[in-house]
Amino acid sequence: MSGVWVNHSKLRVVITGRPNVGKSTLFNRLCGRRRAITNPVPGVTRDALEEECRIGGIPVTLIDTGGVKADFEDSFDRLVAERALTALENADIIILLLEIGTLTVEDESLIAKLRRYSNRIIPVVNKADTVEKDYQASEYYALGLGTPLPVSAAHGRGLEKLIEAVKARAEHLPPNPDGPESAGRPLTIALAGRPNAGKSTLANQISGREASLVSEIAGTTRDTVISAAYRNNRMIRIIDTAGMRRRAKVSEDIEYYSVNRAIQAMFEADVTILIIDANEGLTDQDKKISAQAVKKGHTIVMALNKWDEAVPDKIRLKKAEDKIRFQFPVLEWAPLLPVSALKGYGIENLIKTVIKADSQQNQRIDTAKLNRALMEWISLTPPPTRKGKPFKVKYITQVSIRPVRFIAFVNRKEGFPESYRRFLVNQIRREFNFTLIPVDLSIKEGQNEKLR
Template sequence: METPVVAIVGRPNVGKSTLFNRLVGKRLALVDDRPGVTRDRREGDASLLGLDFRVVDTAGYEEDDPQTLPGRMRQQTEAAVAGADVALFMVDARAGILPLDEEISRWLRAGDTPVVLVANKAEGRAGEQGLLEALALGFGDAVALSAEHGEGVADLFQALRPHLERPEGDEADETRAEDGPLKIAIVGRPNAGKSTLVNRIIGEDRMITGPEAGITRDSIAIEWSWEGRPVRLIDTAGMRKRANITDKLEKLSVSDAMRAVDFAEVVVLLLDATRGLEAQDLKIADHVLQEGRALIVALNKWDVAENASALFNGVRAALDEGLAQARGLPLLTVSAATGKGIDTLMKVGFEVRDAWSKRVPTGQLNRWFEGALERNPPPAPGGKRIKPRYVTQNNTRPPSFVMFGTRVDQLPESYRRYLVNGIRKELGFGTVPVRFVMRAPKNPFDP
């Protein structure tokens, strides 16, 4: 079967080579802040969450005479896009949409190659306006991405998947994301029992285990199935406090574990019940939530835990206090030694992924929104009314929402939390990370 091809296209210096390097897993493309560093088409074999394809890094698209160097670079880009199964059109969310972006979008719309719009450098508030401006290019919602930090790769996978997966016979119908393998990473401090748990789950001694902390160096993916449903288990190296990491190889392992979080849908933070919850566990949990992954906390070695009820309640209270943005996270008890609690862990894993992947119809979302405003009208700071107009879900995995209205950017953080909590409780998102931004019109005379 012929390998599908993805061409990355965009104006100079939007981050195309950085994304190329991340997809191929090697620093094959030269990356520099100066525009126009890439002059030739570079190709590499890429893999994204099990999706294999050939990726082409193109020169920045310039409008120049074909006989000039920029003109020849443009011809190379056009040839790469014509031969691709899908084009990744990359813009810079921080810089916003420039005239050359609009020119490239017109050229792409005139062609036959499907286009996935990617807004790079979208991390943080600085990229939010650019994401909204990108809607005007006519390719729908942009995939919010940080090629440098690896954020948004799950969304990129979902956008590419329909264009790259080859249908086979009766399976030609598009597969829903929730029907694919549950990508679940197991993370935690060294010696919490991660590899022992993986061995117990799959029923074989696949991972080397022992009393010494830090045996696992690499993140290892294992294909498996639970009750007939496909699962991709990712065991990772233990994450210790940065001050305790002196061995260079272990530094690489911790970095690898962080990358495993990027490629997971659901992350299980495994705690040692004989040691309870420590500050490092909360840091790992916060990192997982910041990356937008669904999180489950599991207390391992439950079969040998003392004062079990008090321990469970203490960990529950510490999690709710230390992770206020995700109160009520699933807290489960397991035993890698006996297998107790593993079926519950897998069941909850599939449930939280369903919530993480959920999209609410705009009509239902705004009916809830109107009710939330009636029950608790927004405040009027300085006597000026804030008028929320509507809200839309602009993404899933994690679920992301944008609220539009007059002066909504002046709403206090407490009111934003009120709306996010309502989304969680009343629209079925549970404890998965929910991103919620507020957008006021630029026109100061807008009533």
């Protein structure tokens, strides 16, 4: 895809193995935090999860893959396996995770597929939580893949030797090409929405590669999947989150953690793209997702997905937008754009809008300039009076960016008209180009010391 650059500037270390061998536990241990969801149920990890971290002081992109089965029960198992094997093709180092005991059919099947990458493989034998089991791990020398390293991912045992092995391999690898130096601060975008609204398809469309697993099965994405791309002269990190359902439907432990991780990712991002299914419109769950973001002053761009027209019908689009604005007026400031994640329509405009919104939320207005504008607004539309006593707005100042917040100092806070506060917010938006983001204005009684 033109205009897309995928960040492979760091050493890529991929963890692979059969289902439920402990890959996600090892991934979390090497990351130093609980990034991947772990559960005794086989097949919890589905997408290839990426995390930038340091192993032994070396900056790497660590990748956790879904478990590769020997026999596919359905097409979904095949998709997971294909995604895992694709990740291996771009790997600099492959950590092949096995388990103390006899090799399974799934182990043998995967090892056969990995033989062509043998010079990149570090064989690691998990669940070696005693010295006696360390000796059992030596049986894996027979695989011909190098010295097997016994570890216990759950307890952190043996990780020092694994880290040293990664460092030793890294020293013999040629340097990877760097990404564009002009990328500046990465812009982190979280993709949120109800299950099967098209988040993963949109993530792949923006990044220019299949980082997220796409399926018609709702709830395919469980972890937050991170990918990166260089677009419009900006480095962009894309976080594809799990679909958020009504709490009554979040019955599985796995899904419970998925939803919590998605909400956390949304708040850690610079901008959230709320993906709305054009065929279903705004759902109650979309409103709940948005409400959580609005409380935090978080910037949202709404993407009306599955709008499969290269040139949107203006009348039809206006009706859809009016309905959404009526249903959820709290997002009246949020841009709403028609897109087709499947066909690629509207993606470029969406990215430009997200970048512009981020620029707006990082804007700080000079206090003197702000108060000159305030005097003009007051002269044209004075504050109302109450019981014969006029309200006065004495001073206004911006107190933060991301989120953008202002404080207005008034002579009387009690009874200050909400309508006039909204008037001031709208004037700030228009005058200083905060048209795509939330703007908060608090009323405080008194006068800033600068005017005394």
